[in-house]
Amino acid sequence: MLLYALLHLTGYDLPMDELKRFRQLHSKTPGHPELGVTPGVETTTGPLGQGLANAVGMAIAERILAAEFNRPGLDIVDHRTYVSVGDGCLMEGISHEACSLAGALALGKLIALYDDNKISIDGEVKGWFRDDTPKRFEAYGWHVISNVDGHDVESVDRAIRAAKAVADKPSLVCCNTVIGKGAPRRAGRPRLTGGAWSRGGGGDTCGDRLALSAVRGSPAHLRRLGREKRGAALERAWNDKFAEYEKAHPEVAREFRRRVAGELPANWSAHCQMLLEKIIAKTESIPTRKASQNAIEGLAPVLPELVGGSADLTGSNLTLWSGSKPLGREGGGDYIYYGVREFGMSAVMNGLALHGGIIPYGGTFLTFSTTPETRCAWRR
DSSP, rough: OHHHHHHHHHSSSSSSHHTTTOOOOOSSSSSOOTTTTSSSSOOOOOOHHHHHHHHHHHHHHHHHHHHHHTTBBOOSSSOOEEEEEEEEHHSHHHHHHHHHHHHHTOOOTTEEEEEEEEETTEEEETTTOOOOOHHHHHTTTEEEEEETTTTOOOHHHHHHHHTOOSSOOOOEEEEEOTTTTTOOTTTTTEEETTTOOOOOOHHHHHHHHHHHHHHHHHHHHHHHHHHHHHHHHHHHHHHHHHHHHHHHHHHHHHHHHHHHOOOOOOTTTHHHHHHHHHHHHHOOOOOHHHHHHHHHHHHHGGGEEEEEEEEEEEHHHHHHOOTOBBSSSSSOOEEEOSSSSSHHHHHHHHHHHHHHHEEEEOOGGGGGGHHHHHHHHHHH
8 A cells, every 4th residue: 555655645646545455356456466457566575575586586686688789878777776675575585586696797787675574464473583684685785774774865875875875785774663663552562462363453554544544634735746757757858868879879768669569670570480490390309398398409599688587597407508697796798697586586577577678488397396295295
């Protein structure tokens, strides 16, 4: 609901009537944000930690596209990826996988704001979450800004500016907050109290009523007007820069437009037909993973947006092709060594795809999902 309130106040097509229909069937404000349903929503999340992993993928996409398309004095790809995370996100194992990878790749344009309110649905997290989060992220290779007053706009703004000044590390801004701050009988309270569900606990505090009240009590028309004007000015500035870029580098600009629009190359159909004819003529019997590598080898030269990777099984999955360029801590590339992070890899790939300009692929072993150990675990 916080996201929906912010989208409403910053000028997106999300009127007050839609906020009132929060979690109602066919509304634009489902319980968890969904891509394509709500204007301004960039990814469908829900399971905690996966949005954070998506953000890592988006930051990687920015790195790859910037290295490929930017020219001296004309940085047309130059944005940061911001993500808000909570205690639940950081308890999920996928956050470890994604954030460890982000630190290894030195994704300096990724900034995470940690809403450290020490509450989850079942109550105060000290009973089940005692990690030293700042040290954990420092160990990943992140730039960490601790003890920020999450209720003070100027303090948060200063922290974000400090995070933006660090170019060689992703940043975690640890914001100390009180859930439902200022709400009588609700502030700082867990949802579960005394063994029974609390009518005034976290369930209501993080629900629709407080956020909707905040929107009603704000000078919304002034906020919307100011943000819309600022957004329009920023968009005009980028369009002017791209017009200059297009004039100086017409062929590269056309390729950028194609990539961002998600269009396949003009010779795509003819190229695929040629590949099929070669395969049919050869009629060889090969393992499916080798067939996969042959397909990648055949398609990648005409599909520069293809970005691959494997969860520490490159030689077994055969996900590498002859023209692959590994993605490292600087510059671009089209192959990601994910390490042993299958779950994180999947969510990072979602972020790559959602960003645009990238078509990701990845590899692991399908049989890992049906091992005897896994079946026993599910039976238990």
